[in-house]
Amino acid sequence: MISEMMKGLAGKNSAIRAMFEEGNRLAAIYGRENVYDFSLGNPNFPAPEAVKEVAIDILNNEDTLYLHGYMSNAGYPDVRKAIADSLNERFETKFTENNIIMTVGAAGGLNVILKTVLNPGDEVLTFAPYFVEYGNYVLNYGGVIKAVAPDTATFQPNLTAFEEMINPNTKAVIINSPNNPTGVVYSHETLTKIGEIMSAKEKEYGHEIYLISDEPYRELAYDGVDVPYVTKYYNDAFVAYSWSKSLSLPGERIGYVVIPSEMADFTITFEAASIANRVLGFVNAPSLQQRIVARCLNENTDLSGYDDNRKTLYEGLTAHGFECVFPQGAFYLWMKTPVSDKEFSEAAKEFNILVVPGTSFACPGYVRIAYCVAKETIVNSMAGFGKLAEKYGLK
């Protein structure tokens, strides 16, 4: 028989699969175009043309043994240098290739970081609502995740509750901005305060408390909003980045981790993280993709489509009387439900609308609506949302 942990996970997985199957069932009856599936965070705008051109150029011109071969577990030095230079230019940081480890996406990066720092029994704090997979990642290394309750007025992190929850067992704190599922971007003030609280607690407890910033949505920010760089606010901060969303390459599993030189025990931490990349079975980030992204650092998926969807969805829902957080980034809209989130998402299925209950993000009373869909899906879903608003007396 399989392991106890995986038995538990295989059981829980059925909820996600149930939604997937419900989508297929509805599509079979009503046609795919009449099902409004807002459940998946899968980019729907293609990778920039440059990705294809660069890939073909590399395949035609780079030495095959080098291109497909092993390199340092941390990745190709020239790729890491290009990324460091680009970050320095954008954020006035001072990274070199010795601060960058190429990883199998941000999910791989988070696992590398957690493997590097956690001992069994360590606590990791995060802020509700949060991507539930963090709990599984922490559990992989025997850690325990605890969620700080949300500030439902702004969905910026609740820092009063945070300060109260940090304790001597807290080894790390995971943040995510632009945020999945709320679309909120952490402000300069929020990061300043997080840095101050954590520095004080490090001093009080006499050991490091690592800040881990999960940033797959960094480039998806609208209206010119600033997405501050966390290593400038706190020394013991890791960044996990991914090109899954910014270049629409989620299947390629390509990202990196930043470990700043200011981090405590920097040298052994960087070495340990490189070894963790190997020991966890990643070995290194996929080599061709490393070489592609290094030449596409100034490329981005066109945001105008997401931005248009964002406004259309927000305006449509608020016109119907729904209370929504106006998203500053990512491609999710976070909406308050007039009844329990489970009851609402069940009722929405009657109008062929699929959304994810906030309970799945440790934050009941809300739903996540992913707007990385065709615009027509949003426009055509509005009749259904209107009927839901009527049903619950919102208008």
Next chain:
Amino acid sequence: MISEMMKGLAGKNSAIRAMFEEGNRLAAIYGRENVYDFSLGNPNFPAPEAVKEVAIDILNNEDTLYLHGYMSNAGYPDVRKAIADSLNERFETKFTENNIIMTVGAAGGLNVILKTVLNPGDEVLTFAPYFVEYGNYVLNYGGVIKAVAPDTATFQPNLTAFEEMINPNTKAVIINSPNNPTGVVYSHETLTKIGEIMSAKEKEYGHEIYLISDEPYRELAYDGVDVPYVTKYYNDAFVAYSWSKSLSLPGERIGYVVIPSEMADFTITFEAASIANRVLGFVNAPSLQQRIVARCLNENTDLSGYDDNRKTLYEGLTAHGFECVFPQGAFYLWMKTPVSDKEFSEAAKEFNILVVPGTSFACPGYVRIAYCVAKETIVNSMAGFGKLAEKYGLK
């Protein structure tokens, strides 16, 4: 401070790095062409031309969103079907896409398997000499690895010792054929006996004991030697495969796991392994590489170069009086040392020869000589090996 486990690993890693740095130090003094570095298992023959042609064709013709997008955590169904069909044709098996999970190389596959089956405290048996990384993989899930002592006459697994070591805590057994570091291929007789022993022990203890076959060297077998397919010998058998060696794509991290339908609790085991792929942070195997390998299933790196190296090395060393295992597969030669393996490998450095002590494979008294190098490296190293033979009175 980082985790206790990673502190330990970062310390141990220095031995490998020391050898790497020794190679660089010698190259700086004597020139790279005068250093005989047999320490790395990195393919030195390039990927077949078809890999490049197929990659460019896919980039030009497949839908970008599909090509770089998320798919099922187990991988693209059509890719998995193509692999199942190919295995069935070659080995008379009866797999479908529902028996195949695409993984981040064999290292990723082994971690997925171990995550799926191990509870903390479970024992995993393997056969010395063995790839030491297995110990780290097992430790990732709280397991304990134990090595069966070698049969130094043949370096086929010592099945008498194996039968004695299996106990009620044994949850899995890892085998590797063609073998790193010995080059031995497990025979039909060996696999038959392993299957019989494990079936009897499963019955005796009343629970599954999983056989895990690590097969990155499957296609590297010489003189037409048969490499039997393990699922035909035992029902509770996983296979972890990789194209790192067969297509010279080690940096791309592409492989798969086979879970046969005959396995106990097949349905939940397959689902759990797919989820493990996600939860460990792999999410899925790199998407473009999945689509490439599916169209290169009949391609192989040209073996004639490795074969030529194998014979040249074996003949050279035995002519000098060294006692060697004649390799049937992989690209390693396993040689008995006239003094301790550490003393011998230190002495070899004086002749600019770098080999890996058998102690690194839990088998002192031998060294591993990787012959995935230029033929001149082998030819030119023979003078040094000759002097070592004289030094230790072999001729």
